[in-house]
Amino acid sequence: MARIRLDHIRHAYSPELAKAGNYALREVDTAFEDGGAYALLGPSGCGKTTLLNIISGLLTPSDGHVRFDDRDVTMLTPEARNIAQVFQFPVIYDTMTVRENLAFPLKNRKVPKAEIATRVDDMLRRIGLAAKADRKARGLTADEKQKISLGRGLVRSDVAAILFDEPLTVIDPHMKWQLRSELKQLHREFQMTMVYVTHDQTEALTFADKVVVMYDGEVVQIGTPEELFERPQHTFVGYFIGSPGMNVLPCRLEGGEALVSGERIRLPAGLSPARSGRQIELGIRPEFVSLVPRGQGIPVTIEKVEDIGSEKIVRARLGEHRLSAIVGEDRPIPADADVAFSDGRLNLYADSWLVERA
Numbered sequence: 001m002a003r004i005r006l007d008h009i010r011h012a013y014s015p016e017l018a019k020a021g022n023y024a025l026r027e028v029d030t031a032f033e034d035g036g037a038y039a040l041l042g043p044s045g046c047g048k049t050t051l052l053n054i055i056s057g058l059l060t061p062s063d064g065h066v067r068f069d070d071r072d073v074t075m076l077t078p079e080a081r082n083i084a085q086v087f088q089f090p091v092i093y094d095t096m097t098v099r100e101n102l103a104f105p106l107k108n109r110k111v112p113k114a115e116i117a118t119r120v121d122d123m124l125r126r127i128g129l130a131a132k133a134d135r136k137a138r139g140l141t142a143d144e145k146q147k148i149s150l151g152r153g154l155v156r157s158d159v160a161a162i163l164f165d166e167p168l169t170v171i172d173p174h175m176k177w178q179l180r181s182e183l184k185q186l187h188r189e190f191q192m193t194m195v196y197v198t199h200d201q202t203e204a205l206t207f208a209d210k211v212v213v214m215y216d217g218e219v220v221q222i223g224t225p226e227e228l229f230e231r232p233q234h235t236f237v238g239y240f241i242g243s244p245g246m247n248v249l250p251c252r253l254e255g256g257e258a259l260v261s262g263e264r265i266r267l268p269a270g271l272s273p274a275r276s277g278r279q280i281e282l283g284i285r286p287e288f289v290s291l292v293p294r295g296q297g298i299p300v301t302i303e304k305v306e307d308i309g310s311e312k313i314v315r316a317r318l319g320e321h322r323l324s325a326i327v328g329e330d331r332p333i334p335a336d337a338d339v340a341f342s343d344g345r346l347n348l349y350a351d352s353w354l355v356e357r358a
């Protein structure tokens, strides 16, 4: 396995697009540590697949370098980089049996026969296809074929890294959980460097030790699920991680207070008074907004209450701004209420980037 280093990567899909400044990747300068389980997470079109293909060698970047440990692999093919890849749709041999499909990459690498048998049997069990081991792949369902694809990628333990591009899209929801936990288990056992592309935050947060959040051709934050929740470095991370996402309120700082739509929000001590007068954005997660009796907080107009079973999502208005709060299921929601923000949970942003945490 290898440490993957992406050095000042930029990519435009044609010289014309480059000339127009239209880059699918604008500046990616980051590293994936040896043996780490990473998810590349972001909305459709943010550049996840482009970045994955640059790591694998399916695509050569317009600028920058890809390094595996200290070796510059920018111009090498995927085979020469020794990468295993699992795509959104199955890539398998239809005329071979399930067992033969899994054994194929090992035979190619001249792994001893007895070891192939043991590893293939183990993988068949993990992907839930032991009972169909000797069936031709052709007759299997799309779901089962994708499990073979996963097995073929995972059965190789000698690769520099395993890359997954939305591999569970065609798998049914119940099986998704099982395969994801098998992936985690395999990662724990073999400490393989894994990079997993998804636009589904649950998938990313449950699979990865570190989540790489991408937005508009850039990596905006790399962190553990907890870090992304607790300390979003960019307002986009705040919106994108969490359900509903973080509230972001434009405000002006004045002394120890933030002015939002004429209302004054007292900020916890510790914020630099030098910031007075500055236009800024105040970020607070709905989990840290509570409803308090009128007169005890900041007055809001409650517009809607969504009951999601274990809790309620309160949608409110603060002047011209929208605000969400998550409250316990058993709490009655008054018709008129104020909101209060938990101390120590406020994030201050300038130009969308975190400048201070109060």
Ligand code: ATP
Pocket (backbone or CB within 6 Å): 013, 024, 042, 043, 044, 045, 046, 047, 048, 049, 050, 051, 199
């Ligand atoms: P998705 O989740 O929808 O697959 P993504 O985050 O993987 O999205 P990419 O597929 O990497 O995003 O695309 C990044 C940008 O590059 C998008 O604006 C896309 O339209 C553009 N793009 C992707 N492939 C090509 C191509 N072959 N030619 C031109 N533009 C492309």
